[in-house]
Amino acid sequence: MNNSVKINGPINVIRMIGKIGSTSKVLYLFGDIHTDVNTQQECDSIFNVDINQYLATTFYNISNDSSDKKIYDFFLEISPSELVNEQDMNNSYKFKYIHQVYKFFRKIFRYNKSKNKVSVHDMFNKIRLHYIDIRQYFSQSNRIMFNTFDTIFLLENNRYLSKDIVDEIIRGLTIVKTDLKLIIDAYHVSTSSQVQKLNELTTRDYNKYMIYFFQKLINFYNHKNISERIKKQIKIILDEIAKIIKEIDIFIDLLINVNDDLLNNYNKLIYHEHRNNYNYGYDIFEKMEKTKPLFLNIVKLFDNYMEVGMKLMDLYFMRRYLDKSYITNGIVYGGADHICNYVYSLIKDYDFEITNSSYMSAKNINELNKNINKLKNYMDVRQYIFPNILRQCSDLEGFPSNFQ
Structure with missing residues (x-):
């Protein structure tokens, strides 16, 4: 230069x-x-x-x-x-x-x-x-998290939930939980899987590759000190993943409760304090208050999920750069x-x-x-x-x- x-x-x-x-x-x-x-x-x-x-x-x-x-x-x-x-x-x-x-x-x-x-x-x-x-190996969960984030924030405009929307979110987040648990399980499982050709990578292979790359982070090292430090970071990430799984359960419970509250009151005559009148169902201000916890929770959940993916990617780089003497x-x-x-x-x-x-x-x-x-x-x-x-x-x- x-x-x-x-x-x-x-x-x-x-x-x-x-x-x-x-x-x-x-x-x-x-x-x-x-x-x-x-x-x-x-x-x-x-x-x-x-x-x-x-x-x-x-x-x-x-x-x-x-x-x-x-x-x-x-x-x-x-x-x-x-x-x-x-x-x-x-x-x-x-x-x-x-x-x-x-x-x-x-x-x-x-x-x-x-x-x-x-x-x-x-x-x-x-x-x-x-x-x-390596975050493509979480592509299914990544897509679900982005879609859930977008769906919840669409409430900003219409404040509308339905049983179909709630059920779809729950189905998606259940898949995310399964994928996250797979990472935890991979820590305890030894595998000798071989990476397939790049052009043969399919959605069906993601879980297998996720286990494979996670195992590389755990088992294959030339330098003991690097192995020990990265394994220490992996254990921290596993604890963070366990917390995210709990956060998903909390969010699902909150989502169900908010939706039930909105549906159970949509045909009831309610006094609206902001407008000093009566009408059926919650008005826009009340819906904002009811759905606000969903926004706060999904932002926290989304950020924590993305950070875990980022940390795994960074450990993958650190292992490769540091542990290979030819680099x-x-x-x-x-x-x-x-x-x-x-x-x-x-x-x-x-x-x-x-x-x-x-x-x-x-x-x-x-x-x-x-x-x-x-x-x-x-x-x-x-x-x-x-x-x-x-x-x-x-x-x-x-x-x-x-x-x-």
């Missing part, structure tokens, strides 16, 4: 260094806010470059530098099914920044169906590609909160340190490392590496060149 390269896309770029055993490691973290393309921003300068083009140029330079013998590993917040989804490969329209990186990733990604072998475009022979978003120089492009989690864990659990940051609220790098090391929650890292005003631009002045 030259003295002043301004990149459109990430809100921050962070370089970290550390050591696992005798292996020195370097990690570049690109934090993305998934802003819609219609509202996303870019750097103010004349000479700036979009993140996908920057990656392409830098990867090309690395691969053509005969003096550099290292292999560089690029980790992207993308799922396996998105790798083989060619729907927008030939689309000339411009997407949000992270989707532009998806397109670049797919263009250089090579998959031989007959040999079930993954490779990269010949132009980038010193780059290895990795997906890190020395890593580059990650993902959501900014994932980056917060990586920074937090790498500093506190693995004695990594930040050497460069496009933005920081601390006075200097030493203070930044010390402040983060004192934190008790990864989300608090935001205050130190998120700009006060959202700005999808990172200046790489002072960073080493070519991801060194």
